[in-house]
Amino acid sequence: MGPELVQSTNEAIQKIKARMQAVQSRQKSYVYMRWKYLEFDVGDKVFLKVTAMNGILRFEKKEKLSPHFVETFEILERIGPVAYRWALPPSLTVVHDMFYVLMLRKYVTDSSHIVNCETLGINEN
Numbered sequence: 001m002g003p004e005l006v007q008s009t010n011e012a013i014q015k016i017k018a019r020m021q022a023v024q025s026r027q028k029s030y031v032y033m034r035w036k037y038l039e040f041d042v043g044d045k046v047f048l049k050v051t052a053m054n055g056i057l058r059f060e061k062k063e064k065l066s067p068h069f070v071e072t073f074e075i076l077e078r079i080g081p082v083a084y085r086w087a088l089p090p091s092l093t094v095v096h097d098m099f100y101v102l103m104l105r106k107y108v109t110d111s112s113h114i115v116n117c118e119t120l121g122i123n124e125n
Helices: 002-033
Strands: 045-049 069-078 083-086 098-100 104-106
Antiparallel strands (some): 045 104, 083 098
C-alpha cells in the first residue's frame, strides 16, 4: 500500500497538471486574439474608470447611482509600459495619481460634448 499508492498518486497529479496547462494555454490564446493594447501619449486626455468597491473613495455618488467614468484628465508622464501619472484637480488630492492602463479610456475631443451653462434654461422650481 505504501510506495505503489504514492507512485500512482504522483502519476495522477502529473496528468491533471498537464491537462490544466493545456486548458490554460488555450484560454490565454483566446484572450490574446481579442486583446487591445492601449497606449497613450503625454498630453492626451483620458477618462478614469471608476469601480464600485466597498471602502474605496466614491466619485460623485448620487443616491444609488455612481458614474462609470470620472471627468477627463491630462497625462503628465508615462511611468512604465502599463502605468501613467496624470494631473488631478485639488478636489481629488486624496486619490493616487498613478493608474493602470486598463482603468483609463481615451477621450476623443468633440465640441458637442461641451455644454454651455449660460444657454441652458434653469427653472427656479
